[in-house]
Amino acid sequence: MELNNAEHGYDAMNPAEQDEMMELEIDLLLEGLYRRYGYDFRHYARSSIKRRLIYRMNREKVPSMTALLERILFDPQAAERLLQDLSIRVTEMFRDPSFFLALRQRIIPKLRTLPEIRIWHAGCSTGEEPISMAILLEEEGLGDKVKIYATDMNEEALRVARKGAYRLSSMQNYTKNYLQAGGTMEFSKYYTTTESEAIFDRELMQRILFFQHNLVMDRSFNEFHLIICRNVMIYFDERLQQEVLHLFYESLSIGGFLGLGSNESMLYAEEGNKYRTIDASEKWYQKLR
């Protein structure tokens, strides 16, 4: 990652000073972003944030973080662009199929007896995972009694999610994932296509409530039997992870399940001992008390 502008003050510093200065600037920038727009990235993993900010800095062609701060303070559109950068939207349908297979085989049987199943996809991004969930539950015959709450802090992502339309080229991969995740029907039954997009069945989409929710600042809004939050916490620092895990703990019913991303863990959770590990490799946990 190169800094964009050679004439700028960074050049006069040695690398340690540069780093220190940049840290300070990032602190200020995040504070500014928070105070001006209410988005709190202060407890995101610093390294990732830094990369995103430098990326944005280069894209905006500004010489320094401070300049970037100035720009985002006065230009809401620049801030919006930065926000889009900061929210990573990498997701797939049935991402890590084994995770969904474990869900199908080990979790769903335990949910069957419930009169109503509430599921929370925290950080659903562009909605691929909640739709996968809706499909899976449909195939398990639980479609009617399930409510999927899919949240993300990024309105732009949610807008895409609500459409439920994805690029045709991704669908090949999604079909593979679906099959590996133990799909029992024809994946093609769930969508229709246009020239460039596959659009998911309206009825399926109606099972999912998409709305904006910021894990960093917003509180619990219901009690859930299943919470899925995958590859969101990897962007958080330890403290924030702890807080978010606490939020999940509060939002889970007793006996409810929590599914995390393949590289995430309960290591930072204060309530770690109140969970039972259902599947250590697929990161499925059950709240015991």
Added chain:
Amino acid sequence: MNRLSIRMKIIIGYMLLLACLLLSMVGITTQIDTIEREVRFVANRVVGASDLANSLETHLLDMETGQRGYVITGNPTYLEPYQSGRSSYEEDYMKLMELVKDSPVEVSRLERIYTYTTNWIQEAGDPVIEMKRSGDTLEIVKFFNDDVGKQYMDKIRSELSSFREFEQELANSRVLEMEKQGTILKVVLYAQFVLLAGLAVLLAWLISRSVVRTLRDVTWMIHSIAAESGDYSKRVVVQSKDEISELAMATNQLIDMHAEDYWIKSAASEVLRNCQDIDTSKELSQRFITSLARALDASYGILYVLERQGGNPVLSRFASYAAEGGTAGEERIALGEGLVGQCALDGIVMELKEIPAEHVSIVSSVSKIRPRSVLVAPIKYKNRVIAVIELAGLGVFEQQHRTMIRDVTEPFGTMLNTVENRMEIERLLHESQTMTEELQAQSEELQMQQEELRMTNEQLEEQNRNALQKTNELNQIRIELEQYALKLEQSSQYKSEFLANMSHELRTPLNSMLILSQMLAENAEEHLSHEEEEYARVIYTAGKDLLNLINDILDLSKVEAGKLDIVIDAMNTAELPLQMRLQFDQVAEQKDLEFVVEYEDSLPDIFYTDEQRLHQIVRNLLSNAFKFTEQGSVTMRLAKPSEEQLRSLSLHQYASDEAWLALSVQDTGIGIAEDKRAIIFEAFQQADGRTSRKYGGTGLGLSICRELSRLLGGKVFVDSEEGVGSTFTVIIPSLPPKGDTAAEEDHVLLQAAAASEAAEIERPEVLMRDAEQLAMLELVEDAGVHRPFAGKRVLVVDDDIRNVFALMNILEKEGVEVIAAHDGEEGLAELSKHPDIDLVLMDIMMPVMDGYDTIQEIRNISAYSDLPIIALTAKAMKQDRERCLEVGASDYISKPINLDQLFSLMRVWLSK
């Protein structure tokens, strides 16, 4: 008694017993002596006396016998027993006398016997002997006749017999006495035994009691200590000074020692127990120093842990107990610095008893006290100092304290090490977790960037393609337009002709209707009722409106068709207001409005334009103005436009030396909202849907004005304020004739411009909706956007001819090139013939080689590892689908095939 040793006690006891035994023995011996004496007495006295009495009798007998023998015989030999008897008698008498001298009765009796004896001798014995010797036999006979001696003898004999009886009696009484004494002795003996036995028991009890009680105390004590919950608070109470008390004291000492040991052990284990299940070294240290200080009664404690800071080992304060506000003691201490540093270096416990004044003080809320002793001890792990504790107290640290510290620091070292190791492991775990997450985040970011890049690329490509396509399209459009213009011209002509004819055809009957209804309304013959008259008027008015509409439509269609002829001719500008007044004064009067005409004098008198069309424009504007004005005025103004106005309307290209005319109509009506101003000039548009309901009209008027003014080389524009009024202004040039040909050219030019502008109104997209146009376009277009499958090559492998036929039919309509095969082998053969196949539709149940095998075969060919193969299966079983996927199908679709679904699938699997 308590002062005596057990030996003494036992000895004294035995001595006492022996003394008693002796005493009783003495008593008994005395008793036995008495009895012996008695026996002896009985033996000596009674037996002796009897014997002596008997010998006395014998002696007497001897004397009597001797006397008689002598007397009888006269032999002197017989005198000898007499003599000896007499002396023996004397002797025995004395003996007897001696024997019985203590009994006066006996003595007197013996004396009597003696007397009798003496008497016998004197009266019988001796005289007889003498008589014999003298031979006086008569006297002897006489004597024996009298026999005085016999009397004495009998008396003696009776006395002796009574003596013997007495003696016997005496002996008897003595034996009785002895028997009695013997009985007493027995009783005494038994009594003494009982007494002695009692004494012995008493003594034994006393002595044993003093021994056993202490022993029992000791035993109990030892038992209670040996028991699990050893109670070290009790001690054996020492009541005596004997060996047992020594034992008790020794026991107490032992207990003391044990208690110390126990304290050390329990305190140590308490401290260590407190330190269990702690995850962090800080907390562990705090817990340790706190419980240690409490256990030792220390008032102050600090724990330093050896850490590595930049390679140098440094002792950092980890925990403190009662240290001044938690700040006493250095935060960091270098190795060898001060006592603590030295201790860390040497690994030896150090103790300070003389505390220097500047040393730490123990602080309570009310006082500061200097401690009496300070102890610094190392904590080691595997013989390596890993931490140091410093303790200070108001008391002195005893040996047991030191032992306890030693006992506690060793396991604590291990604990601390374990916890630190665990923390390290945990930290590493966290680190690795963080790194894993970081990696994941990075990979996601990368993915996102890749995605963005791809998107950007795609967009660029798309733009490129679009640009290319646009160029193509533009070209096509140009060609199309040319063709279209031709067609349009034709169709426009047809339309206009049609409209013209139509309106003519419409107008003829309408005219008759109008005339007749007017006649009816006049009711000249007065045979219509008032009501009927009114109906006729309504028919007339409605017909008139219809006629106007038809005229308007005709005008507009003519303009659009370019068929409106413009006839430029000289016009007298001054006439225009008069003519307008003529037409509208009456209207103004009817609506009670003021009609003002302003005329700028500087205007040229003669103006070259199509007067008729200009009139039409102005009429339209004025009738609009009157229509929408309820009160106030309508002003018509004729003036020269400013340069600015001309420029802003981009009319300056026409600006020649020629004069321009600005004709404006101003009203005080309802005005037009800003957003509606643009649309009012469109055909059939009014500012508001409601307007037409209220004011009537077709909405063609302004449209016609716009078209006409354009034909006249000018423009019409509006200026309005809602609720205040509107001003419509027409600006037209004067077009003086430059000779015939020039005028003709101008005319053509104007016509063409009007035509092309009219064509522009409709967009190509709109045209495309038209089926005919589409068909035409399709001829020109070669590939793609609208037919995503065009040009794709699809292999259909199915043994069901109907199916193949159906699929072929459908797919070929989409422009797909379909290659059919009837079984797997054929399919493989086709595939090798056409390596550029884009997609395979594979039936599963086929003869020769079924779908599963075929798919597997295809996948075995490396070139086709990514070829999309869609399995067609008539079975809805899950296993079948799984089987499909196992062998390598990309996706599956069940028969009967839903076409939409098939197209969706094909889109997905053909997308790149």
